[in-house]
Amino acid sequence: LSLYSSPARETKYVENPQTQLEEGVSRLRHVMEPYTAWCQLGFFFFFFLGTELIDSSKVKVDSSLCSDFFSEGCEFLQNPPAGFYPRLGVIGFAGIVGLFLARGSRIKKLVYPAGLMGIGASVYYPQQAVSIAKVAGTQLYDWSLQGYIAVESLWKDN
Numbered sequence: 334l335s336l337y338s339s340p341a342r343e344t345k346y347v348e349n350p351q352t353q354l355e356e357g358v359s360r361l362r363h364v365m366e367p368y369t370a371w372c373q374l375g376f377f378f379f380f381f382l383g384t385e386l387i388d389s390s391k392v393k394v395d396s397s398l399c400s401d402f403f404s405e406g407c408e409f410l411q412n413p414p415a416g417f418y419p420r421l422g423v424i425g426f427a428g429i430v431g432l433f434l435a436r437g438s439r440i441k442k443l444v445y446p447a448g449l450m451g452i453g454a455s456v457y458y459p460q461q462a463v464s465i466a467k468v469a470g471t472q473l474y475d476w477s478l479q480g481y482i483a484v485e486s487l488w489k490d491n
Contacts, residue, residue: 426449426453427452431445431446431447431448434449454465
């Protein structure tokens, strides 16, 4: 036995046959290819050609009902405050982690992502979190008081 050479092995690549699901997905991708290329081209023109496209579309948007909201959103996304996109990424990642942790129950799938995103947002925006917590606290107190009154009236009637 030689320490420096190994015997030549004959290997042959064998491709696994496609399943019906794989064939269906392949056909669907080929059918949808022109539409996805069109969407990618539109995405490229909208986001990379920038201001000319947005300025030309403002005329159409200003006649709609939500023109103020749309124009403010476009202006905000064109000139975001410093560190906005990294913060948005961390908050979004917290939501994805919440989805990963919420295996099983449907209630968990609603509570965990929203809770983790809320915690992430409150870390970056503490003043807004305090104001939202105050409003939510008063609403929760009002709802609990209404529930207490309803239960008390049912208890007294019986």
